[in-house]
Amino acid sequence: MTLDPIVITLIEAVVKTIVVIVALLTAFAYLTLVERYVIAKIQSRIGPNRVGAIGGIALLQPIADAIKMIFKEDFWPSQADKIIYTIAPGIAVGTALLAWAVMPLHPSTEIFGYRVDFFIADVNIGVLYLLAIGSLGVYGIVLGGWGSNNKYSMLGALRSTAQMISYEVSLGLALVGVLMISGSLSLVTIVEKQSFIWNVVWQPLGFIIYFIAAVAEVNRLPFDLPEAETELVAGYQTEYSSLKFALFYMAEYINMITVSAIAATMFLGGYQGPFGILPGVHWLVLKIMFFIFVMMWMRGTLPRFRYDQLMRFGWQVLLPLALANIFITALVMLVVGA
């Protein structure tokens, strides 16, 4: 029996989507555990070591956390805008997951006679798509902060809007250098072109700008102003509880994975090993883990910027640098002849 190629493509897409989503959600769950361990080590503590502990590592802790979250009271503020309040966490998670549609995870291989591509879609404007989806993520936060009808949430949401818009610009511009070198907006092409030397070698400044802007984009310390605990209680998520709170949390971690994956793809050769050694998804995972570790490390080390300092840094330091990076790249390409 032969299947219609369209059906096969459809099945393939559905299977791949499910696999990616499940992998991401599992990764989110265990990242919370990893973060707790990393922070614990930084703070000379032990970290969780009770739930399903094997060798002192609480492997079932994320599951216990999830069960706890589910059974928490789902609290509705009486003055909240019910619809917006409800859909906001959904938007946050949805946009976070959508970014993975274009992420190349592994070189294409033959499985059971079929050629399988390890990405859900090879869009020829992949990078643009990623940036667009990334910008949508702010809606989850803004609507959540607005819908809660709480002053802290409101302040957090406003901060978040300003912050994400400011850093979005530098983030996008930092990637332009890579696009100029690669000559393509498709992520698959960008990765393939890095099979010998990673882009970070040509684009060190772009890489640093991207990483700083990415940390700001995912609201991690020292840029965690939208949810600044000591100032705004929890910012936009102050009024959220139970699963809705978990969804915001999930969005934050998936965004962390996403920006790390983009950094790995654009600058560190994605699934390519160093100098083309053994390309495969494990390289991508390793690179993502490296970035996530650095983010956790920063969280355990640094205090927070103040809001006006953050804005000044974004517009007066990062943006000119990103523009200069594009200019220098263009100049060098013109001189060398690309």
Next chain:
Amino acid sequence: MSVTAPVAPPNTPNYNDPQIVAEQIKTKYPDAVESSSAQGIVVQSDQLREVARYLHDELAFDYLNNVTSVDWQDRFEVVYNLTSLERGGAPITLKVNAARENPSVPSLVPVFRGADFQEREVYDLMGIRFEGHPNLRRILLWDGFEGYPLRKDYKEPYYEEEKKPFGSRWDKGHHVIAEDRNPWHDNVQYPSNFDAVAYKPPRDQIQVIDAAQAAAMRLRTDKIVLNFGPQHPSTHGVLRLRVTLEGETVRGVEPIVGYLHRNHDKIGERNTFVGNMPYTDRLDYFTSMANNLAYALTVEKLLGIKPPERAEYIRVIMAELTRWQNHAVALGFIYNDLGAFYTPLIYAMEERELILDLFEATAGSRMMCNYMRFGGVARDVTDDFIAKCKYLVNERLPRRTDELEAYMVGNEIFHSRAKNIGVLPRDLAINYSTAGPVLRASGVKYDIRRAEPYSIYDRFDFEIPTGTTGDLYDRFIVRVAEMRESLKILKQALDQFPAGEIMTGKKNYQVRVPKGEAYGRGENPKGELGFYVVSDGTANPYRYHVRGPSFINLTALNDMCVGYKIADMIVILGSLDIVMGEVDR
């Protein structure tokens, strides 16, 4: 109002003697002084403000330590303690009498802004009106409260007896529960015809800005009033700050305290003198040893006794260990307020645990030490204690101080966030009666351990670190420097540590304290912790008042925060290093 820098007159007589000060006042205001003695100068109520201004401007009594009041049944007495920060020495006492009916005295806020919260407290608990006070409202109790609990004729809910020790609850052969003895049979005493459900605070007492009112006042509607706390991660307890915000910029801060109020003063009056010692632990629960010390010093002043050498050394060691751990944790908390994820705090806590181990080994308790006694300390320290303490002081803590400083003061983000933020100028710091590191960070070289040396602090060689601008950064590094000075004192104390008795006389559950009154104080890590104790010769204090440094430092909060960002406000509050147990008492 005048905040002119005080100029010491030439050929300064000894102004630490109230008699001489009284004579000086008489030269300017002949009718102002009613009487004067070593206990204090009693001033005519109508000339109080003039006298205070004279003392402030001419005699350089620029610092108002303490305001409190005593109910003498036939009259009220408001007590002021004044110091000159330049001259140092013991504070002089200024008293003014008020009638039993509708008591009222002039407010000293125009002269000393530090009187603000303290006068409100006196009004709140004793019911004495301060004419000319800008904001005379209840502060520790809620606005609808009826009665003035520190008056001698006030009986609180669950009142049992006037003084401890209370009689047996089993004296009739069966247990009598306290609730049954309560004259009101209810937990809270409401005013007559009071409806708790329908109660709304009067408009003039709470500034509720609603839309209609805002329109009528032509207020800019982009200002929001935000209630920070009482449940908030970084208000250091149940403190509420009513903050007026314009975007992210702070336009006004009003601390609202009292959520932890338990009327420590009244409890103290019911207690016996010794029985009060554990209650002082609960004031500032980070520094219970230092609280004990200040209270013991005050009562020893009344008793006229001195502890033996060894006890003095133990006291100093305990107080300085307390100072080190308090500052370390305070710095960690400031970093938390700056947004760090607990790491510096936990590093500080790690060391604090070791110090608390020492406390536990000696006093039996880690935080609520209840260790000092009048004329000594409760238990002797062991050789093991001394060995461990020497290890900490000579090896571990200096290293850790350097480490903490390198981690925290060296941070670039910290510099950009702390410099020139929350500036409290020198004049204002003095006028607001701020104390401790907050005062010193503003450039005032004032430390009670040097200005009026108590215990054996005059034997040690140590510096008083001061700041220059009085900003957040200064308050931070002054604390780091003080940690070093504490270690210096500890080193010397451990080297000189003598053998001998730890208690003058024998241990006693009931001390008879001779009639009299005393204002005793100690340089707590948070500032000047003062106790004003009046004894009528019985086993219980007639009046017992605590001057909490955290409480009075809060007075200056508004001036420090206005114009800065909301994120700065949190750190400024953290840099005051308040503990609500002491603020609310």
